[in-house]
Every structure is written in structure tokens, then in C-alpha cells.
Amino acid sequence: MVEIESMEKEKKQQEQIQDQQIRQENFLPLLPLKNIAILPKSIIPIIVGRQLSIKAVEYALKHNRTLFISAQKDPKTENPTKKDVFIYGTRSIILQVMRMPNGALKILAEGMCRAKAQSFENNDGFIGVTYKDLPTTNLKRTVEIEAIWRELSSLYQSYAKLNDKAPSDLINVVKTTEDMDYITDT
Structure with missing residues (x-):
């Protein structure tokens, strides 16, 4: 009994250490979208059904409700990897989540700002990105x-x-x- 409790405690500690390592300042879970892009200041509903994407949303909900949303290069790809997703996307916040009867999630996401993925890494069932926000272009008003x-x-x-x-x-x-x-x- 004591050994099981010790193992569970050790597992929780390892998970906390892993979470701390993952939570870099500019790290977000990636939500790859098919045939759609989200722009800053836009709010769109998204049906999230793939396990990879569900895990990304669940991670975001546990941390800061923020995702890196980017379009897939080929919408037919069911299990996208870093090479299947554009490096430019939008840092977006999850405004609302609803679990559907089939296990999928319906989220309402708001684009916050354009961003560029600098690196991709596989994390416990989802893809994470280290990103950099892209500044808006302030044209000189001639x-x-x-x-x-x-x-x-x-x-x-x-x-x-x-x-x-x-x-x-x-x-x-x-x-x-x-x-x-x-x-x-x-």
C-alpha cells in the first residue's frame, strides 16, 4: 500500500517537473486547422475532433487557455506533423468550450495576434510550438x-x-x- 502511494506521489512529481519544463515563456500547444485560418480580432467556432487537437485544447485549458492556431498545408492529412502545418499562425485564446456527445469539443476561439512558430516539439499526445509574436505594420500615413x-x-x-x-x-x-x-x- 505504501509502495503504491509512493509511486503515485513520484509520478505526480515527475508530471509537475515535466509541466514546468514544457511551460516555457513562449510555448503553446498547436491546433492545426483544415481549410480555415483565424485572424487577429476574429472570433470563430471550431469543432475539435482529432485526439492530437483535443489534447492540445485540454493542455491549453489547464494552463492559460491559449493556443497557437495554424492552417494545415493539406487538409486531407489526418495526423499532421510539423512539416504539414504552416509556420505562421495566430496566438489565440479559448473563450468557450463545450464537449459534444461524440467526444469532440466545440470551442470558441479569438485570434489575439499573428505569430510565427520557431520550433515544434511532440509533447504527450500533442504538438507544441515555441513561437514569436509578429508586430503589426505601422505604415506611415502618406x-x-x-x-x-x-x-x-x-x-x-x-x-x-x-x-x-x-x-x-x-x-x-x-x-x-x-x-x-x-x-x-x-
Whole structure:
């Protein structure tokens, strides 16, 4: 009995040490997506069904609710490795999780900022990445940039009027927002 308790205690200590080693400052679990990308400031629902992805989400929920989300190069790949995923992605936070009857998870994720994976490593059933946040580009607002910005805004508004599925609130955002990065990501 004492030996079993000792083994369990030792196992817990090893898991804690492993968790501390894994939790580097810029380490996140990878969530590879098929046929979709998430941008900063966007909120999307994602169905997570592969074991690799479920373990990544579970790890994120235990730690800081944050994932590195990136698109797969080939959506037919069922068990992606580091070579199957783009190195550019989005540092995203999990806003909501719901377990579905079939064991899959439905999460609501919000893109926080663009990021680049610097290294990949296999961790206890999921892929982790060491990443670097990518800064936004602050263009010098010249007369030429302002003219291009106005033209893009006008073109989007024309497109939205012709497309019944374009959200009306987004049209107002495009009309009133001066932050180019925000609109670009929307």
C-alpha cells in the first residue's frame, strides 16, 4: 500500500517537473486547422475532433487557455506533423468550450495576434510550438496610403451592398474605423 502511494506521489512529481519544463515563456500547444485560418480580432467556432487537437485544447485549458492556431498545408492529412502545418499562425485564446456527445469539443476561439512558430516539439499526445509574436505594420500615413485606404473602403462598401450575406455591422465598421490593421484583420 505504501509502495503504491509512493509511486503515485513520484509520478505526480515527475508530471509537475515535466509541466514546468514544457511551460516555457513562449510555448503553446498547436491546433492545426483544415481549410480555415483565424485572424487577429476574429472570433470563430471550431469543432475539435482529432485526439492530437483535443489534447492540445485540454493542455491549453489547464494552463492559460491559449493556443497557437495554424492552417494545415493539406487538409486531407489526418495526423499532421510539423512539416504539414504552416509556420505562421495566430496566438489565440479559448473563450468557450463545450464537449459534444461524440467526444469532440466545440470551442470558441479569438485570434489575439499573428505569430510565427520557431520550433515544434511532440509533447504527450500533442504538438507544441515555441513561437514569436509578429508586430503589426505601422505604415506611415502618406497621401498615397490614405488614397488607397479610401479606395479599398469604398470598394468593400460596394461589394457589401451587392452581397446579401455581408454583415451590415461590418459595413459601418469599415466606414468609421481609421485603424488599418483592425480593418485588414476583419
